[in-house]
Amino acid sequence: ETTLTQSPAFMSATPGDKVNISCKASQDIDDDMNWYQQKPGEAAIFIIQEATTLVPGIPPRFSGSGYGTDFTLTINNIESEDAAYYFCLQHDNFPLTFGQGTKLEIK
């Protein structure tokens, strides 16, 4: 089973900031990494696929990078609407596994 170590668990940012969220895999997963955004009471939204590809309809201030074991979700020019829970998913092997999540607060 692939363990995903996501950090930080919590972060606070100011509008206009750039933030990075890390997800490290316990084994090589190629680019089989996805990122999601979730707000309380709402369905999760798929934002980055295959580590680096922006899902259609997602603002370009979101980007993903990485390959193998180290991955990063970057949000540039943070907006207040970006306050949410973010999590990563590996779909390279079964069982599918998730990072522990990051709660992003906007001041």
Place this chain on the structure above:
Amino acid sequence: QVQLQESGPGLVKPSETLSLTCTVSGGSVSSGSYYWSWIRQPPGKGLEWIGYIYYSGSTNYNPSLKSRVTISVDTSKNQFSLKLSSVTAADTAVYYCARDLALEHWGQGTLVTVSS
């Protein structure tokens, strides 16, 4: 745009079977070569993938739950379902359904509490 909605009892007694249904709109569970997954998140903890059913009917379950899980599909109602047997308090969680291995579309989730 495909939408998914979970439904089922919010309270289940210990040792009983948890049963949930995911209703799919904007797409068919029996076509498109899609996988239909269940995921859960216990309060204050991370997400756990439970398993999937492929449009053809084949299934794949998380080994941690495999002995207690059954996922099935009802094409006449455009739904797929989760059954988890012999539940304990540790099975208290928000349960989500989602489409495909990329989990590209999610339901809003439903909280199931296991308590007597």
